[in-house]
Amino acid sequence: xxxxxxxxxxxxxxxxxxxxxxxxxxxxxxxxxxxxxxxxxxxxxxxxxxxxxxxxxxxxxxxxxxxxxxxxxxxxxxxxxxxxxxxxxxxxxxxxxxxxxxxxxxxxxxxxxxxxxxxxxxxxxxxxxxxxxxxxxxxxxxxxxxxxxxxxxxxxxxxxxxxxxxxxxxxxxxxxxxxxxxxxxxxxxxxxxxxxxxxxxxxxxxxxxxxxxxxxxxxxxxxxxxxxxxxxxxxxxxxxxxxxxxxxxxxxxxxxxxxxxxxxxxxxxxxxxxxxxxxxxxxxxxxxxxxxxxxxxxxxxxxxxxxxxxx
Amino acid sequence: xxxxxxxxxxxxxxxxxxxxxxxxxxxxxxxxxxxxxxxxxxxxxxxxxxxxxxxxxxxxxxxxxxxxxxxxxxxxxxxxxxxxxxxxxxxxxxxxxxxxxxxxxxxxxxxxxxxxxxxxxxxxxxxxxxxxxxxxxxxxxxxxxxxxxxxxxxxxxxxxxxxxxxxxxxxxxxxxxxxxxxxxxxxxxxxxxxxxxxxxxxxxxxxxxxxxxxxxxxxxxxxxxxxxxxxxxxxxxxxxxxxxxxxxxxxxxxxxxxxxxxxxxxxxxxxxxxxxxxxxxxxxxxxxxxxxxxxxxxxxxxxxxxxxxxxxxxxxxxxxxxxxxxxxxxxxxxxxxxxxxxxxxxxxxxxxxxxxxxxxxxxxxxxxxxxxxxxxxxxxxxxxxxxxxxxxxxxxxxxxxxxxxxxxxxxxxxxxxxxxxxxxxxxxxxxxxxxxxxxxxxxxxxxxxxxxxxxxxxxxxxxxxxxxxxxxxxxxxxxxxxxxxxxxxxxxxxxxxxxxxxxxxxxxxxxxxxxxxxxxxxxxxxxxxxxxxxxxxxxxxxxxxxxx
Numbered sequence: 139x140x141x142x143x144x145x146x147x148x149x150x151x152x153x154x155x156x157x158x159x160x161x162x163x164x165x166x167x168x169x170x171x172x173x174x175x176x177x178x179x180x181x182x183x184x185x186x187x188x189x190x191x192x193x194x195x196x197x198x199x200x201x202x203x204x205x206x207x208x209x210x211x212x213x214x215x216x217x218x219x220x221x222x223x224x225x226x227x228x229x230x231x232x233x234x235x236x237x238x239x240x241x242x243x244x245x246x247x248x249x250x251x252x253x254x255x256x257x258x259x260x261x262x263x264x265x266x267x268x269x270x271x272x273x274x275x276x277x278x279x280x281x282x283x284x285x286x287x288x289x290x291x292x293x294x295x296x297x298x299x300x301x302x303x304x305x306x307x308x309x310x311x312x313x314x315x316x317x318x319x320x321x322x323x324x325x326x327x328x329x330x331x332x333x334x335x336x337x338x339x340x341x342x343x344x345x346x347x348x349x350x351x352x353x354x355x356x357x358x359x360x361x362x363x364x365x366x367x368x369x370x371x372x373x374x375x376x377x378x379x380x381x382x383x384x385x386x387x388x389x390x391x392x393x394x395x396x397x398x399x400x401x402x403x404x405x406x407x408x409x410x411x412x413x414x415x416x417x418x419x420x421x422x423x424x425x426x427x428x429x430x431x432x433x434x435x436x437x438x439x440x441x442x443x444x445x446x447x448x449x
Numbered sequence: 450x451x452x453x454x455x456x457x458x459x460x461x462x463x464x465x466x467x468x469x470x471x472x473x474x475x476x477x478x479x480x481x482x483x484x485x486x487x488x489x490x491x492x493x494x495x496x497x498x499x500x501x502x503x504x505x506x507x508x509x510x511x512x513x514x515x516x517x518x519x520x521x522x523x524x525x526x527x528x529x530x531x532x533x534x535x536x537x538x539x540x541x542x543x544x545x546x547x548x549x550x551x552x553x554x555x556x557x558x559x560x561x562x563x564x565x566x567x568x569x570x571x572x573x574x575x576x577x578x579x580x581x582x583x584x585x586x587x588x589x590x591x592x593x594x595x596x597x598x599x600x601x602x603x604x605x606x607x608x609x610x611x612x613x614x615x616x617x618x619x620x621x622x623x624x625x626x627x628x629x630x631x632x633x634x635x636x637x638x639x640x641x642x643x644x645x646x647x648x649x650x651x652x653x654x655x656x657x658x659x660x661x662x663x664x665x666x667x668x669x670x671x672x673x674x675x676x677x678x679x680x681x682x683x684x685x686x687x688x689x690x691x692x693x694x695x696x697x698x699x700x701x702x703x704x705x706x707x708x709x710x711x712x713x714x715x716x717x718x719x720x721x722x723x724x725x726x727x728x729x730x731x732x733x734x735x736x737x738x739x740x741x742x743x744x745x746x747x748x749x750x751x752x753x754x755x756x757x758x759x760x761x762x763x764x765x766x767x768x769x770x771x772x773x774x775x776x777x778x779x780x781x782x783x784x785x786x787x788x789x790x791x792x793x794x795x796x797x798x799x800x801x802x803x804x805x806x807x808x809x810x811x812x813x814x815x816x817x818x819x820x821x822x823x824x825x826x827x828x829x830x831x832x833x834x835x836x837x838x839x840x841x842x843x844x845x846x847x848x849x850x851x852x853x854x855x856x857x858x859x860x861x862x863x864x865x866x867x868x869x870x871x872x873x874x875x876x877x878x879x880x881x882x883x884x885x886x887x888x889x890x891x892x893x894x895x896x897x898x899x900x901x902x903x904x905x906x907x908x909x910x911x912x913x914x915x916x917x918x919x920x921x922x923x924x925x926x927x928x929x930x931x932x933x934x935x936x937x938x939x940x941x942x943x944x945x946x947x948x949x950x951x952x953x954x955x956x957x958x959x960x961x962x963x964x965x966x967x968x969x970x971x972x973x974x975x976x977x978x979x980x981x982x983x984x985x986x987x988x989x990x991x992x993x994x995x996x997x
Contacts, residue, residue: 192825272822342960346945346949399893411887
């Protein structure tokens with residue numbers, strides 16, 4: 139069976155439309171980020187305590203909220219009823235997120251004790267069945283992780299820039315990096331638009347997206363490089379367009395197989411990695427799109443500008 | 450068959466056998482029933498476990514802690530420098546005695562340490578055990594008159610404050626009304642609480658020793674009065690106030706003792722050689738049937754203890770742990786043998802933990818838990834089940850998809866894919882790297898990406914065939930032309946995986962590991978293995994049509 143072979147679609151001719159479309163999505167994401175005052179950080183970055191609990195029967199969030207009104211932490215009483223309480227997968231499982239107070243305080247343990255006392259009938263007999271997860275990140279660690287994540291991101295982009303500059307040309311590197319920024323910005327923007335939480339796992343997903351998208355871009359670039367040598371007579375734009383068409387079948391095939399496994403992970407992999415696979419899903423879509431519609435057209439634009447300057 | 454071809458197949462077989470050898474313990478462990486496991490020799494089981502693929506804390510359940518040593522109170526530079534080393538050593542001792550299998554205690558950076566306790570049953574107890582400073586001190590309790598004097602002075606200062614304020618208000622009033630309303634105001638004074646804000650809340654048991662009882666409901670009030678700077682200033686340099694560790698029952702109510710102690714300790718836990726838990730006997734309700742910790746002091750400690758007890762007969766000697774007074778028994782006679790006990794502990798488990806921390810020694814400085822990630826065993830099991838489930842389904846889908854699209858060639862790619870999975874798992878076992886949930890995601894992702902190399906090659910072969918080349922030539926050209934692309938594309942993904950491995954911690958590191966292994970192994974299987982199969986199939990005869 140063969141699909142999408144021998145196509146001659148005019149990708150380069152449609153580049154203005156594609157770039158405009160991308161800019162609109164990116165802009166929407168940036169507006170959302172401004173409105174929300176930055177990404178919605180999880181406790182990994184903002185610090186705090188996250189308790190994921192499994193009750194033996196569904197327990198309404200309001201009741202938990204009520205129980206959190208008066209919690210005694212190290213002899214002092216606190217009101218945690220404004221904490222975020224949400225479902226975690228099945229209706230019996232709940233995630234409670236509490237903002238960080240002072241360092242060294244054991245808020246999570248105090249809240250567990252207080253819930254244990256109030257909802258005796260809802261709590262499974264074994265501690266391990268009740269507390270699915272207890273995470274606490276101090277504010278200092280949160281800041282450090284944020285710094286590390288940004289550094290990792292920039293380091294990845296820098297290495298890519300150097301690698302492609304060596305293997306190809308500088309303008310290819312610029313095109314690829316612009317496409318990577320495009321992918322990361324759109325993924326982050328969509329996360330912000332959907333008000334999804336930003337955790338360490340999402341940074342891992344973003345880095346993987348960077349790797350994946352670049353992988354895709356390089357396959358197209360490789361063909362462009364080859365064709366630039368073979369097709370002397372055709373124009374720059376046409377050569378690039380032909381190259382995209384020649385690799386189109388492979389690009390779509392690889393995206394499909396990768397998406398196939400990401401979809402299975404998303405639907406069957408459980409609640410813990412749902413956000414991670416969601417980011418990957420957006421990333422693979424956008425990464426495939428960007429190697430065709432962003433990374434390659436940039437070469438055309440670049441060539442057109444420098445040719446203009448030469449004249 | 451050509452020589453190069455034979456060598457290639459030989460290498461593939463060797464790698465495959467090596468993988469099976471590395472994977473064998475994992476497969477064995479996964480397939481034997483728990484009954485058979487019980488019958489097995491424990492040494493053999495341990496060896497199997499040692500060589501099997503390790504599961505990360507997120508899959509196995511357990512606790513990950515990052516502790517920071519608070520050096521702010523250490524004065525000397527030298528002390529601060531090796532404080533972390535000593536703290537690390539002491540915590541390692543405590544953890545070893547806590548009884549979880551394969552604990553990890555590791556230094557991280559300047560003044561931090563990472564602790565990992567897999568398969569933990571009681572996380573709160575573990576935190577209590579690891580985090581406490583465990584500074585044991587023996588301090589003499591001051592006399593009744595010292596405590597009385599302190600209380601009186603405090604009362605004076607506190608009510609004096611009010612007095613002054615009252616006088617100010619009075620003066621203001623006088624200003625306003627130009628007459629004296631003093632008489633009426635004076636009459637309201639004189640309640641005991643206003644004149645004696647502190648003494649009113651506490652009660653002496655006898656008129657000998659400097660300890661008072663505070664009812665449970667008044668403790669916060671007393672605490673806040675005592676923390677006022679003007680009150681702190683009254684406590685002389687060589688004395689300190691300390692609370693009892695546990696609530697006691699007194700006249701149907703709960704009380705805590707508040708002790709006035711001599712600040713300088715007579716003896717510390719540094720001289721301890723052993724601490725054991727026993728159940729107390731006798732008639733004293735503080736001791737009978739209660740867990741007590743029996744301590745033994747070394748020679749020097751015993752000498753000091755003997756001197757201190759000998760010189761202070763009939764006085765109270767407080768046993769203070771981390772600033773809380775566990776008990777303050779009366780010294781009845783000189784104790785020459787260096788034995789002492791701690792009572793008033795409460796629960797048995799607590800006594801056991803106390804003995805552990807006393808044996809391991811006191812931390813040179815307090816530690817703070819700055820990061821904590823505990824995953825319950827049931828979530829871990831759930832994650833493994835779902836992860837493996839997703840991996841199998843994803844794998845089947847990709848395998849079917851490849852056969853559907855590339856027919857016979859797809860089948861060859863599928864074979865490579867399965868080999869790839871075996872190699873990655875074997876490498877994980879061989880490198881003793883832990884498999885985490887993101888790690889499983891990484892493996893599943895490499896399943897999706899591993900076929901990419903074959904897709905690239907097959908598309909190239911198809912192109913060559915369309916251009917009218919023979920099967921043999923098309924295969925050669927397909928592989929050689931696709932190779933550079935595959936290398937470039939995979940290297941970039943490898944770099945990002947490497948960054949994840951270097952920068953990430955725990956689960957994210959696991960993701961980086963499997964992604965790197967997956968990329969390396971998939972290049973081998975997708976290029977070398979499939980090529981060998983193609984070559985074997987087409988060798989020695991003219992193949993007219995390729996199923997691709």
